[in-house]
Amino acid sequence: MNGCSRLNTPEDVIQRLDAVDYLADDGLAMAVYLALRLGKPLLLEGEPGVGKTAAAKALAQALDTPFIRLQCYEGLTAGEALYEWNYQRQLLHIRLAEARGSSVDDADLFTTAFLQERPILRAVRHDGPTPPVLLIDEIDRADDEFEALLFEFLGESAVTVPELGTFAATRPPVVILTSNRSRDLHDALRRRCLYHWIEFPAPAQVAAIVRRAVPGATVPLIRSATEFIGTVRGLDLDKAPGLAETIDWVSALAALGVTELASGDVLRTLGTIAKTPDDRALIADTPVTTPRARRDHP
Known part of the structure; x- marks a missing residue:
C-alpha cells in the first residue's frame, strides 16, 4: 500500500483527513483508499475551488509525509518538472580541470553530482521511510506535449535520464493530479490513473x-x-x-x-x-x- 498502511479502509481515510480538518465524502475517501491500495495515480477533477488541491495537501498531512507540488502552466518543460543539469557547476568544473591541466569528458560532467532534481524526479528519488505525496496541480493548464513526458512516470514510477539511465522509485510516491477541465486530457494519461469527480458539497x-x-x-x-x-x-x-x-x-x-x-x-x-x-x-x-x-x- 505504498507504505501507507495506516489507512486500511475508506473509513480510515475519512477519519484521518477529518483529523487535519479536511472533510471528505464517501466517494473521495474510496478513491483515495483505492489509489493507495493499488499504488495508482489519482486524477481529481471538479469545478475550481471545490477542494482538489486541498485534498492532496491534507493527505500528506494525514500520512505525515513530505508534500511535493508541481504547479502546471502553459509552456512547462521537462527541465522544470522532471530534472535538468546544473550547467553553471559543469562549466566551473571544466574551468577548474583546465586550470589543473586535466581533460574533461561527458562522463565527468553528466553525473548525479550535477543533476538538479525537479518535483517529479525528487519524488522518485525520495528515500524517506514513507513515500511523499506528489501533487501535479492543474495538469490541464500544461501543453498536450507535456502529458507525454508523464507517461513513464505515471505508469512505472520512474524517470529516465538519457545520460544516466532510469531512476525507479523504491517507494512509489502517492500521486494526485488535478484538472479544472479547461481542455481535454489525453486518453493515455487517463488510463494510467484512477479517477474521481469532486462535486461542490451540499x-x-x-x-x-x-x-x-x-x-x-x-x-x-x-x-x-x-x-x-x-x-x-x-x-x-x-x-x-x-x-x-x-x-x-x-x-x-x-x-x-x-x-x-x-x-x-x-x-x-x-x-x-x-x-x-x-x-x-x-x-x-x-x-x-x-x-x-x-x-x-x-
Whole structure:
C-alpha cells in the first residue's frame, strides 16, 4: 500500500483527513483508499475551488509525509518538472580541470553530482521511510506535449535520464493530479490513473467545512452565508464561487464583526466572491434571506 498502511479502509481515510480538518465524502475517501491500495495515480477533477488541491495537501498531512507540488502552466518543460543539469557547476568544473591541466569528458560532467532534481524526479528519488505525496496541480493548464513526458512516470514510477539511465522509485510516491477541465486530457494519461469527480458539497457540508476553516465566525453567519452561496451558485455566473471563495468571504465578514448576514454586508464584501463585473451585478441583486424571512416562509 505504498507504505501507507495506516489507512486500511475508506473509513480510515475519512477519519484521518477529518483529523487535519479536511472533510471528505464517501466517494473521495474510496478513491483515495483505492489509489493507495493499488499504488495508482489519482486524477481529481471538479469545478475550481471545490477542494482538489486541498485534498492532496491534507493527505500528506494525514500520512505525515513530505508534500511535493508541481504547479502546471502553459509552456512547462521537462527541465522544470522532471530534472535538468546544473550547467553553471559543469562549466566551473571544466574551468577548474583546465586550470589543473586535466581533460574533461561527458562522463565527468553528466553525473548525479550535477543533476538538479525537479518535483517529479525528487519524488522518485525520495528515500524517506514513507513515500511523499506528489501533487501535479492543474495538469490541464500544461501543453498536450507535456502529458507525454508523464507517461513513464505515471505508469512505472520512474524517470529516465538519457545520460544516466532510469531512476525507479523504491517507494512509489502517492500521486494526485488535478484538472479544472479547461481542455481535454489525453486518453493515455487517463488510463494510467484512477479517477474521481469532486462535486461542490451540499449546504450542510459547506457549513461544516467553513466552521472548521473560520472558527471565529458565528453559527448564524455561517448558516446564512452558506445558504446565500447556494443561491448564488444557481445564477448564470461567469465563475461561480467555490469553497475557497466561500471561506474567504466568511473570513472577511467575521473580520468585520458581522454575526448575521444582511444585504449591506454582501455589497461591502462582494470582491471576495464576485470575480467579474457581470457576476458582481448579479450577486448584488440577489436578496439575502434573513432569519425573520425564514420564519415567515418556512
